[in-house]
Amino acid sequence: MTENASSTAGKAAQHAAALSHCRAPLLEYCAERFSLMLDQANSALLDFAERAESNTVQGRFFEAISHLNHHRGGMKRCFLEYVVQGFEQFGHAPPPPETSLDAAPELSLIAPDEMEESVACENIIIKANANCFPELYALSQRLAIINDGNRINDYEIVGGPYQLVHALRASLRPVEVDVKVKIVLYALFDKVLVRDMLSVYHRMNQTLKEDGILPHIKPVSVKKAREREIRERAAQEERRAAAPETEQGPDCLGNELFDNILDLMSRRHGGSPTGGGKSPLSRAEVASAFDKLPQQRPAATASRGGTEMQVDERFVGRVKQALESEREQVLDALDRDKLSPVDADLIDLIGLLFEYMLNDPVLPNSAKALISHLHTPYLKLALIDRRLLVNSDHPARRLLDEMVEAGSLWMEETHPNRGIYPHIQRVVDRVLQEFSDDVSLFDELLEYFDGAVAEQRKRTDTMERRTTEAARGRERLQLARQRAAKEIQALTHGRTVPPPLLAFLRQTWLDLLAFILLRNDAGEDSEDWSDALDVAQQLTGLFDPKLDEAALESRLQGLPGLRARIRNAVRSLGSHNHAAMERLNTLLDDPREWRERAEREDGSQEVSADNATPASYMRAIVDDSDEADLDDEERAMIERLRKTKFGTWFELKGDDGGPSKRVKLSWMSLLTSTCMFVDRAGMQAEVKTLRELAREMLSGQARVIPKQQHPFIERALVSIRKALSQEEIDAAEGQLRYGAEVGASAATTTQPAPARPTPATPLPSAAPAEAARAEDPPDGTPAADPPTASG
Secondary structure (H helix, E strand, O other): OHHHHHHHHHHHHHHHHHHHHHHHHHHHHHHHHHHHHHHHHHHHHHHHHHOOOOHHHHHHHHHHHHHHHHOHHHHHHHHHHHHHHHHHOOOOOOOOOOOOOOOOHHHHHOOOHHHHHHHHHHHHHHHHHHHOHHHHHHHHHHHHHHOOOOOOOHHHOOOOHHHHHHHHHHHHOOOOOOHHHHHHHHHHHHHHOHHHHHHHHHHHHHHHHHOOOOOOOOOOOOOHHHHHHHHHHHHHHHHHHHOOHHHHOHHHHHHHHHHHHHHHHHHHOOOOOOOOOOOOOOHHHHHHHHHOOOOOOOHHHHHOOHHHHHHOOOHHHHHHHHHHHHHHHHHHHHOHHHOOHHHHHHHHHHHHHHHHHHOOOOOOHHHHHHHHHHHHHHHHHHHHOHHHHOOOOOHHHHHHHHHHHHHHHHOOOOOOOOOOHHHHHHHHHHHHHHOOOOOHHHHHHHHHHHHHHHHHHHHHHHHHHHHHHHHHHHHHHHHHHHHHHHHHHHHHOOOOOOHHHHHHHHHHHHHHHHHHHHHOOOHHHOHHHHHHHHHHHHHHHHOOOOOOHHHHHHHHHOHHHHHHHHHHHHHHHOOOOHHHHHHHHHHHHOHHHHHHHHHHHOOHHHHHHHHOOOHHHHHHHOOOOOOOOOOHHHHHHHHHHHOOOOOOEEEEOOHHHOOOEEEEEEEEEOOOOEEEEEOOOOOEEEEEEHHHHHHHHHHOOEEEEOOOOOOHHHHHHHHHHHHHHHHHHHHHHHHHHHHHHHHHHHOOOOOOOOOOOOOOOOOOOOOHHHHHHHHOOOOOOOOOOOOOOOO
């Protein structure tokens, strides 16, 4: 037992020493590269500030430079401490917290900044795990031996991509900078530090090997083609790194994203990203081939059935099949055997672009049907002018971006021919009829559509403004009626009041008091208000059971004057309840008779008076601002909703499984806690109290639709690149799983084989296409592969 214990202690000491030997070189490398990243951050942020679209955005970049310089030392210290913490917690590190979009309904109220940062981190980890897999796999096996044979997760690998990226994230938390600045820093971190970690992991493996940790393990082999592609990508990255900083701006990003997508697509069919030696088609060849295609039907023909698209669940599938058939016709016309791989990939890429549009959950089906007619013309355009997918200012690209955006904002599924639909239809018709090979047509169409959008926005804003003003007027009326109702309630509560008088006060006189508050600027301080309350007090006092005979006689003598004041006041209303007035006059003709009858019936009149309370009065005295019965979760949600910006779109689920409704928050009253929503035309669609909306948010009956941060084509390309990257990783996992088994069987130890590092699990999303609309990267991300949305 003593020898076994001594042997175990000796191995533990050997393992601890081996692990510590990896620590110093890693920290030295991280410290040097982190400083280099901060040095490059200033010039990168200055470049972005010069390209900023507004003074406000420019100011944020300049402010970020100041913050980063001020916190430079603290950021570096925090980063290195987090890396050291990975060594100290090795073997007992807590698992990372679960991140879920569905963890709590109120999370949908949070701006997508946190989500965008998470996606950027995840993207770096996925790429690093894929590119450094052989060394990370060997490192995870050796670390598993140090961890008593227990498997190692990717977040437990000391100095692994997960720990490095989250160390950077921890160092950025105390620095108050815009999320766009953070995305720039993540891109620089990936470029300067993470992409060269393969050599660091190799040295760590060599160190552990020299210390006797699995010295004979065989590295997992990767196919030669894959190794060649990795070397090609590394060479490309070196060329990009050697380029001047001024070339790393937003325009360069479009080229990087486009090249990266073509690179990924070429690897799917085993080709080369350079095009396999075949030259791209000439403009004349493209035009000639497309002239052979059958003439497309006018877009107007497809629009006639637009009102039925909302109930056809197979609609998107049919359109996808139609677009796939069109691509096959194009390939046949272009002679696919002579087509270069790059041109073939371009055709596939345009198909994916339009498929992304068809999967958009916000865009109405009628808009999808109409815009899908541009599929073949945009195939032709992409082959003629590749700037379409590279240059964000290309007129045809901007035109498609704006049509998708406008269709999402100003088209109703039930009324497709209203709003912006006719203008989109006119653009589509002209492209189908006039586009041959002259790209200048799109400049003209873009100018026309910009004018149409401006006119539509003006019309919608005007309607929304009128709707909001009407809502404010109704709120003023509601507040005035509530104030008047409280005065009537104070005069009549707990007192015996004749039913005719009570009905008169709660209807006609309440309207008069509310009218005074609305008409008179002095409101409750005006003489009209005081005079109206005096009349109400005299009327209720006339029927006070405690009134003695002398006081009653005195009041009866002043009754003619009181009735005259009532008539004059009621006449000023213009419209009133004549029946209530007649019943009051009958009562005032002989007040003694009612008093005598009330004494005989012993208060039964009071009961009948309460039963006669009009519904309008009861609604007026309801105070929805009372939140005493709310629980903590509802209170927290209400506070979040109060901070929601006007213009935020919500999705409200229909009752009993009916269709959902998309509405925009146009106005919120902080006095009555009322929210007014408008539809796409600017007309009032819903009115809800904050309490109602909060409960619907918590129950899942309502949710916030994240605001679109970036143009349609950029979102689509980012999503396509993410899908292709994940497809490649999934394919590699199958191959490497077999290699892992071979490597484990070749090991000379009897310890259990640890799991290899895996890419970070994507953040879950209930609506992948919509998530991509909110979580795509900000414009100008200086990364070869911009951060992407999950799914």
